[in-house]
Amino acid sequence: MNIVACVKQVPDTEALIKVKPDGSGIDEGGIKWVMNPYDEYGVEEALRLKEAKGGEVTIVSVGPARAMETIRTALAMGAEKGVHVSDPLLDNTDAYTTAAALAAVIKGLNPDIIFCGQRAIDDDSGQVGSILAAILGIPQVTIVTKLEMADGKIKAIKPIEGAQLVIESTLPCVITTQKGLNEPRYASLPGIMKAKKKPVDVKNAAALGIATEPKAKVAKMTPPPDRAPGKIIAGDDPAAKAAELVRLLREEAKVI
């Protein structure tokens, strides 16, 4: 089987995010970069599928030079090869252009199934997997927490409010992965050492023949407002302090 897993490099979930003073983006200084956690479920599921059914896992990522680390991590987990779409014209591009770049790569790979994280934890747009399926003209099942494959079809479970959907689809299709699908493995040491020698194709937008002008642009980024400082109720009499607390909660905070 030909399996593709798309990965994005994002700031570590524990990174302290600072918005650049001019609002053009985040300050990347000192940030630790990791594989988008939702993509890890996709890579893991791709590897499990390969281990069960045979075949090959190809990792595809659109991102700046540093995104190569994330591709290598996926190769260390056990994927066979990678494609890195790296082009300054695509840095911080929108969901549509990212999906178009992925589609241009993936078309040539002739995949049976494609995994994407259900969203990336940096911009939280949650659109790439769906747009990718649309461009490729194949079915998509989003936010999947369980996946089975038999007789050339997949059966996926997708939780919705108060219930879960069981969705069947033909192949090829795009699956977007959700927490709960699996527990991603950590790369083994032999895997890490082998990853150095696995092939990664690097391509730019021109080579893929895609338009680089984004359809959506981030006009401005602003940090959330600072939290107002806490208030300390002074005094010696606990009863009076409690009464004052209740008054503040009711009249100022308006929460009771």
Add this chain to the structure above:
Amino acid sequence: MYNEYFSESHTMLRDSIRRFIAREITPHLDKWEEEGIIPLELYKKAGDAGFIGLGYPEEYGGTPGDIFHQVAYMEEIMRCGAVGLASSLGVSAIAVPPILVLGTEEQKKKYVPPVLAGDKIAVLGVTEPSGGSDVANLLTRAVRKGDRYIVNGSKTFITSGTRADYVTTAVRTGGPGHKGISILIIEKGTPGFTVSKKLEKMGWWSSDTAELSFQDCEVPAENLLGEENKGFAGIMVNFQKERLYLAVEAHAVAELALEESIKYARERVAFGKPLTGFQVTRHKLAEMATLVEASKQLNYSIAAKIGNGQPCFKEVCMAKNFATKACDRVVYDAVQIHGGYGYCREYVVERLYRDSRLFAIGGGTYEIMNEVISKQMGL
């Protein structure tokens, strides 16, 4: 950071170890510390991840790497916050090299792969109740009788010894001194070999430490590593790397204690301000950070030398002693900054304080390191 020593594969290894710790160790650590032992599955999991085989040839189930993969491994595994656990899990690092240096192909093929896979535990039995520093004068006797050695004596402080499958054991086969020492692999279940005691310790709780007894223990002669009376070389082979590892462990423990202290000092309020609001605390933290950095840089530079194949017996002893002293100081101040909480189990610095006391004792004591250094200085 430290790009001259570490590259992408080192970073990936660190990431994997962090995940391994978060998933396989942290949720159970307190329990294992109380129980005084780690589950056998942890060896298997570490073996599967390739951690136990780090630095060994592929033909024996290992994964070759450079010295800084080993440094990175040591630094990261220490971040689980229990030196004993890491030492017990990594005990093969002192038990396997003598087999690889002295053993026949058949012995290597038999003993090494199952250990690196995490299926078997190999430990090193050198120290005896009568003395550990004076290795050359160890007393455990092995007398050749036909196709066996009859071994009598005991070993103590043996890390992971309570359920070891293979004990790389230093015995006396010849006359006094280091020229009378041989190494035998003594397997679990050998008649006359028993675990006489599990030792209760100040720290290193999750590491089982044993006293082993050999009474007319019959060891097949084929378990001799290398030639008779030439075993001391097998013990020596460990010295350089074991001391480097201990030095790295010491700086890693100190760094963890420092980080915990910074976190605590920022949060804890005294006299209306956080502890970091006091110059005394800030300066204490500054000195701790300086000690950590100094030992780290010394250790890295010596690791690089070892990696380049330069002998540095003197320097590695200096590194171990320097990092040990630095760590002693840092964990002391870490507990101090934590106040009463630093004295309580709930805070990791309490364990680091106890666990790190071993650095001045194990792998050659502080005094023995100074003996080596002064001899190398020609004194």
